[in-house]
Amino acid sequence: MMWPVRAITEDEAPLFRARLNRGFGADIPEDEQDSDRFLELFEIDRTFAAFDGEDIIGTGGAFSFQLTVPGAATVGMGGTTIITTQPTHRRRGVLRSMMDYHLDEVAGQDEPLAGLWASESAIYSRFGFGIATERIEMKMDAPMISFREHRGLGSVKLLEAEAAEPVMRELYEAVRLSRPGMLSRSDTIWRHSVMWDPSHRRRSRSARRYAVAYDGEDPVGYATYRQKEKWEDFPEGEISVIEIIATTDEAHEALWHYLTTIDLFPKVVWWNAPIDDPLPERVTYPRRVRRKVEDSLWLRILDVPAALEARRYEMDGTATFAVADEYRPDTAGTYRLEVSDGVAQCRRVAAEPEVEFDVDTLGSVYLGAPFLLSLAAAGRVRGAPEAVRRMHRMFRTDVAPWCEEVF
Ligand SMILES: CC(C)(COP(=O)(O)OP(=O)(O)OC[C@H]1O[C@@H](n2cnc3c(N)ncnc32)[C@H](O)[C@@H]1OP(=O)(O)O)[C@@H](O)C(=O)NCCC(=O)NCCS
DSSP, X not given: OOOXXXXXXXXXXXXXXXXXXXXXXXXXXXGGTTOSHHHHHSOGGGEEEEEETTEEEEEEEEEEEEEEETTTEEEEEEEEEEEEEOXXXXXXXXXXXXXXXXXXXXXXXXXXXXXXXXXXXXXXXGGTOEEOOEEEEEEEEGGGOOBSOOOOOSEEEEEOHHHHHHHHHXXXXXXXXXXXXXXXXXXXXXXXXXXOOOGGGSTTSOOOEEEEEEETTEEEEEEXXXXXXXXXXXXXXXXXEEEEEESSHHXXXXXXXXHTOOTTOOEEEEEEEOTTOOXXXXXXXXXXXXXXXXXXXXXXXXXXXXXXXXXOOSSOEEEEEEXXXXXXXXXXXXXXXXXXXXXXXXXXXXSOOSEEXXXXXXXXXXXXXXXXXXXXXXXXXXXXXXXXXXXXXXXXXXXXXXXXXXX
């Protein structure tokens, strides 16, 4: 069954918020009942609901992001967010109705792709989304972490939020284009998401700490984290890292050294490290950095030529491939990608494809990982081995893609 879906008005925002919170099984916190944050953070004309009569039974929205793609370039991405269906209406096509509306809206904004973080990994491939970045959760007993070499860069200072924000903004902008998968941060995102730290979000942990690494007078990286005190027979406190941004290898080392040597806090965990974070390579006992891999950003390509021409390639070459797209058949077709000096031209062709895959697979390989060859081994890329290997080399990147924040 299809349900009516449309953008909400400001008047409908209170009901929308109530339904959104209930959809995630939560209540609106006491100190946020009248908050203007919702209307400031979410773009009202990109915030939509599914209706059953007058009532809102499904919620969703889109952020206007610029996504970093390989080659220090960016592309417009509709950031799919706040998706819920009321439990009374589950599995009756509400999400499907909202996705129809949402992907049309994103395509209409000239954003060649949509991206999201999935609550469940079985939901979104049917809508053409593929896993484009992965994250690792790194967990360690800090006293077991000794650095092979500690170059002892400058100093690390703890700043208060107001002082930290401008420094963090500058450092973030300095690295944003260096890693595919990173997102642009508007003033609103800085204010209402990155720096937003109400007590109900802390879950018995400290306020956010802001540690900035300096090389001489120059800030070169930052780490944000929370602390959770715990005492049994001995101190067992935990540091939960929220984000590490380092502009140099030395800053990365200095921040990790700092985070793993805070007295009374022997447990350190970063839930969202890039899969190529070099911490394990820095220490004498790498297995002591426990690592667990999970999916993070999922991408849905809506305009194949625009998306593929927006990124750069580390290897030149030509590939003719067919994309299947059951959900949005207009995207399906055979395309030729021609890369010269790293810059691509992509267009539809009436030719025999060398390689074939579904649109979710294209979303998966778009930022450089996971690799086309492993998707081929899983039967998700079909074609002559030579052509598959060539495409694999064209798409992969030196730096692993990483998405720094859930949205
Ligand atoms: C996830 C959620 C939005 C799905 O909404 P829904 O209205 O029940 O979904 P629909 O009825 O439109 O289902 C669309 C398709 O997705 C499938 N699907 C929906 N939720 C699924 C899940 N959790 N796992 C696997 N498949 C799921 C349905 O089986 C259906 O498949 P089909 O059309 O191929 O037969 C809803 O379960 C929900 O609100 N969950 C809690 C909040 C949440 O997790 N939101 C997602 C944030 S990323």
